[in-house]
Amino acid sequence: MWLHICLAILLVAGYFLAMRLVSTAIRAVALRQGINELRMILVSKIINLGLTVAFVLLLCVVLGVGYGQLAVFFSSVFAVVGIALFAQWSILSNVTASLIIFFGFPYRVGDWVKVVDKDEEILGQIHEISTFHVIITRVTGDTVTYPNSMILQKAVICYRDEAEAKSHSQLLKSNDEETEKSKD
Structure with a gap:
């Protein structure tokens, strides 16, 4: 005892x-x-x-709680939690990615970055890094919430400042071209 x-x-x-x-x-x-x-x-x-x-x-x-009692209790808890997490697998992966980003992500709030994504240009300033998302304010002014698990899977380019980031923006270049065409 x-x-x-x-x-x-x-x-x-x-x-x-x-x-x-x-x-x-x-x-x-x-x-x-x-x-x-x-x-x-x-x-x-x-x-x-x-x-x-x-x-x-x-x-x-x-x-001294018996292993059998612990096994029944924890298997019940893990079954319920497992079903809940299977339904929301992306939540678990984003929380895990948040821990990885905390300890190993080379970019910080305020950095100008471009997430290399073939579907959409995600170029802007990191506004916040939360538990589930990296919030980026794009050069066009709109805000993108990018999932933590996805940002770890994509290449991220960091720019020295806003001017350099804007010079690499395809969105701004296409907007400038459309403005010039409308003037003609």
């Missing part, structure tokens, strides 16, 4: 220590890469949720 209580106390202490270390590491990455506060908080919440699930599972094992 005392062994279970001591292990539970150590597990709780380890959980809080892990939460503090992870939060500190995320804050350090965010400050080093110039990531805004909101994104840092969202990533912290996602990772802390994963740590909490692992903690609850370990605590159940330490307190």
Whole structure:
């Protein structure tokens, strides 16, 4: 009995220590890469949720809950969550992509970028990077919400400034040509 209580106390202490270390590491990455506060908080919440699930599972094992009981409980939970996520697979992939973008995406809010997409010209300034989308204000003034999972699959070109980005815009060139034709 005392062994279970001591292990539970150590597990709780380890959980809080892990939460503090992870939060500190995320804050350090965010400050080093110039990531805004909101994104840092969202990533912290996602990772802390994963740590909490692992903690609850370990605590159940330490307190002596039978493996059979845990298996029935977690298989039921995973079945319900699995069905929900299968119906919304893109949500899960966008959240995962958001974590990858947080730690490894080379572009930041304010950068002028072009997402190489054969169907549409996505050229503009990154306005926001959220949990599900990268929001880009195009050179024409309209706003595009581009899914995180898709931006990881496409090539992204970064420009030094707005003038360079606009010089590469096919939309602006075609608008200028149409304006010249209408003048004639």
